[in-house]
Amino acid sequence: MTQSGSPGFGPDLVEVFGPSQQDGGPELIQLLTPEGERVEHPEFSFGAGLSADEEAEMVRGFYRDMVLTRRIDTEATALQRHGELGIWAQLLGQEAAQIGAGRALRPQDYVFPTYREHGVAYCRGVDPLNLLGLFRGVDHGAWDPNENNFGLYTIVIGAQTLHATGYAMGMQRDGVVGTGDPERDAAVIAHFGDGASSQGDVNEAFIFAASYNAPVVFFCQNNQWAISEPIERQTRIPLYQRALGFGFPGVRVDGNDVLATYAVTQAALQRARDGQGPTFVEAYTYRMGAHTTTDDPTRYRLSDDVEHWKLKDPIARVEVYLKRNGLADDAFFEGVKAEADDLGHHLREGCKALPDPQPLSMFDHVYAEETEELRAEREGYAAYLESFEGSTTAGGHS
Amino acid sequence: MTQSGSPGFGPDLVEVFGPSQQDGGPELIQLLTPEGERVEHPEFSFGAGLSADEEAEMVRGFYRDMVLTRRIDTEATALQRHGELGIWAQLLGQEAAQIGAGRALRPQDYVFPTYREHGVAYCRGVDPLNLLGLFRGVDHGAWDPNENNFGLYTIVIGAQTLHATGYAMGMQRDGVVGTGDPERDAAVIAHFGDGASSQGDVNEAFIFAASYNAPVVFFCQNNQWAISEPIERQTRIPLYQRALGFGFPGVRVDGNDVLATYAVTQAALQRARDGQGPTFVEAYTYRMGAHTTTDDPTRYRLSDDVEHWKLKDPIARVEVYLKRNGLADDAFFEGVKAEADDLGHHLREGCKALPDPQPLSMFDHVYAEETEELRAEREGYAAYLESFEGSTTAGGHS
Amino acid sequence: MSNQKITLAKGLNMGLRKAMEDDPKVLIMGEDVGKLGGVFRITDGLQKDFGEDRVIDSPLAESGIVGTAVGMALRGYRPVVEIQFDGFVYPAYDQIVCQVAKMHYRSKGRNKMPMVIRIPFGGGIGAVEHHSESPEAQFAHTPGLKVVACSNPVDGYWMIQQAIASDDPVIFLEPKRQYHADKAELDESATPEPLFTSRVVRQGTDVTVLAYGPTVKTAMKAAEAAAGEGKSLEVIDLRTLSPLDMGPVLESVRRTGRAVVTHEAHVNLGMGSELSARITEECFYSLEAPVLRVGGFDTPYPASRIEEDFLPDLDRVLDAVDRSLSF
């Protein structure tokens, strides 16, 4: 920011996206550099209270999580190319943000994802095959949201942030906030993107969460793009500062640094569980792939930028760190690779085997208590379908 | 604010509405105290560049404006009590905020009001009788918005802030922003309330205005209440700080101080005209009356508060100031009173004389280019009405 | 408890109170629902008795109210949302049609959405713009929602409880000009009819008049007036708009051969269109005349001084009855 401005109104806010921004600026919380070096941060730390072994075990776990998550993504992308999925929303480059956030959760916490939270789903124990169903077009979400406290993917941008806030208000009423019992106290995490931050719903979620001091963490993956719209279109100051206007804390963490993302999210969730209210976490990252498999980012962004961000790969830095410090041996890396291959196999075979829904299932679950008129419609269509039985084509004329 | 908090997230935001808040807190910009004393502010001043006479003339003008505005309000309230209006949204107590803002405008600026901006309407030269039409139910707005650059009242909370932003974007495209020509450069002012600040639309307006650096002043009259909801329900930090999260300046001005409101709004408008983008002005004031004539505030607020705010009356302090400093004589005050009486007469007589609309006018102006089907509907209804002509009652059966 | 004479406002208030007593998961959310008791006082006294955690005053944001209510419902609560006036439901429209309506479907029945969205609707109260709308057709067009309209104090009492007990989201329309208009005797020990049923409220033989919410009274008055002229109107209070309970309607029209539908909503694409289409499909050979529709004109709601011209009244209903009879 420049420091000149009109009298009385403080500094003018121009040029906030200077070159320093590409690296997240001075406010970026980082604990592991792109080069794989551990660094200190005055406020947040990773591994406090853990033995060196425990800590190494956790980092290896993150590494494994990220590799498997990336494999889910690359397999799904390939499946889409082969026509097995209608579309796929890639998370390439956002593995650390998602694993850091996902691993900071406790079982009793609840997650409201967007359509790109494959890594978080994985952390919650959702079979990734279930994610594919939606993109294949066999259903709108195959997992039971209440089994792993992982809500369904939400496609209408930002809508889920209000659900998250309301859910958190429900937790307050259930007495599972601020009791001091770590098994009991719970929080909600709401995922959304940088683009979503412009939706009225998201800003209303901030207002409600602040007004009721709801135990919710607003976890924004700022991957710099909303399809073709750059972050500059949504905000002219660093996005995490949005929270300040609503009266709760906002922080920017290096979303490609799994240690920092974990540490920050963990602390934010704990704040919420303790009854201290909402926090905004901006995970500063980059969408390395296309928006979805139908998008063509070459129309709107420079390959230079992509190259720049390649150097910050979230997995590579952990690998370097583990290797350089002798925290994992070849067997470990080979083991993870083998696991990933198995997962790939599971996805490829499983995806193709996903059964197409029965036409009449279209009428299921419209209501908890089905209406007469819907029943009649279903029966009418069933009779209509039966009228073609025996004829060579599905329909008489097509 | 207390200064303790969770590590890394800054201070906890509790108790932000301590007792100091009732007076607007240290950030309140004030140039004329409730006791009628002029005070200095490091950033804003009133009367710079004016001779003492000119300055006194302006203050007397404000006084007159406020008295007449209050008279519009009390007459309309009385007319409602007498059944001449269906409802009335009183502005009692908000005269300084509205006159300060209204007088800071240039003719080429454009105003987007709520339903309570009677004082601003008056400043724009809208015949207050036209305001009554809407509340009487004879139309949805009788004035020509383009005659005085004063838009129609908007009832859906917050909707007009987006219109204001879009209008300001239009001004940018018309090349009437930042040219340096004071006759040419223009800005928009968007009025809204503290309650409105929670609407998605208002927050989206902030985002669009910031993103395009639109020449718009967001002028919020924080009158502490949205019907029965106190300001604490909408925000837990001072409202003007909302702007900080969107990357543009926000200030809190004493909305019962016409000099300060004028000075601050004038500066904010100038910023906009100069091409420096949006500003948020929180005019800190109090709704002395009911929300509307159908509201009963005794159900939800303490008369003590009302008493407290009575001491800050926006007109009384100017009167004291003018008198104490010998800037206006009895003749002046009597003149203003006589003018107010004339205005009252105009409103009483005019209101009762406002013609009821013709039933068939209901079909007018639905479209710029009327449709066949609407024409047929109108004709059908005209024929239907005619079928009763000559019968004793309007309808045959009622 | 002895029977008492109550208004619609009172019936709704008592029904809400009963539902809150019966089930601690029932919550009320909305603007001014707390100390003020809502601008129409429908929630009067409830916050005092059930506390701020169950009667939740909200920030001024309808999408926020409905969206957080979705979250509450996901957590196992049964939120009853008050929209202050019909014209202010639109900021929440996205949450209602994309989230509330689809959550159960999307989740294969794993997430229930037991939410009631109360909307005071219709005109005739001399209000300014946006305070007299009739948005029902738009919700009835949306699968996943159920839509009902009460027309009288006793129905108000029972229907609100039934709507709250429903595991499906219910758009609950309250004819605001009836809130304090007429009193009726409530017998709290009675057994109400099921929620999603229509009811013949006056028997007749010549023309079937279909109404709901505020127009039920209009239709009854028209039937009264018509009787004086020797015409026998059967009046049906539809009560449920989605699903429609076509049974009583078809039975009636098969007898009378004629139907008039009346509502305050715009005629074009209003409930009357759907009723006309269905009646014609089902009773084609019984119909002596096309189904006629009497509703709000296809203009924005006009200034209130001419709203009585916009709104269907007994004369316009009778005019349609006459046109039907002379077909």
Next chain:
Amino acid sequence: MSNQKITLAKGLNMGLRKAMEDDPKVLIMGEDVGKLGGVFRITDGLQKDFGEDRVIDSPLAESGIVGTAVGMALRGYRPVVEIQFDGFVYPAYDQIVCQVAKMHYRSKGRNKMPMVIRIPFGGGIGAVEHHSESPEAQFAHTPGLKVVACSNPVDGYWMIQQAIASDDPVIFLEPKRQYHADKAELDESATPEPLFTSRVVRQGTDVTVLAYGPTVKTAMKAAEAAAGEGKSLEVIDLRTLSPLDMGPVLESVRRTGRAVVTHEAHVNLGMGSELSARITEECFYSLEAPVLRVGGFDTPYPASRIEEDFLPDLDRVLDAVDRSLSF
């Protein structure tokens, strides 16, 4: 300029370009409409040629887009708003029905609202939830809006220009699955029919089939197939949904005595209801059968693997034709 074969996407793109060339007040606003040219490339190349001030990439907020477009229109511009997919119009619903639709009325004609809201609509593209909706009935129910749907490349070219030239707000529906489906020859020197008119696209004598947008093609295929079976269908492309152009419809139904309406929107309270009601009112004595409706079922839009079961196809249209003929 010589005639050329174009797709619907191209027709719309050319029409937008022409409108922007003809009138400097025409602006385009929306998500990704700039460099990307929109997710369907309908605005391809326009930002490059007309600049960022006229082809305005917006923040991700539909209410914001429409609301600022209202302001632009008040300032004298003619904004053309792109909504990325049908299912994402709802966050802007309030601005559309309360502001866009009512501004001219409220202001007694002093504020015009020459805005076009383009919505790619309908299904059949194998998309995920919210990308295949048909929201037209809700807009057609709203006085103050005009609603049209194009069905082919040539209409796309002309209708978008006519909509932009209209001083009233127009909801402009584009059948997204037709964007790149078929090509047609465009003669830029032709004189188009007026915007708010329906068109007989195939003459016939036995049953009138009414369609618009994506179902026009379905209806044409059905007519083709029916012809093989000796049944003569007249197909009308409605083109305008509000106002309806009932002239050609009534003329046709009076001849055929039978009508089938087909659209992708839910049948309940869909355009078919209104057409059924009006046709029955106007042609009561000519009708040999009730108007039959073939549309999307009254369920949320299903998973795409079964969307072809949800959507009306030529078999379901022919089934309705047969039912109509055997009445």
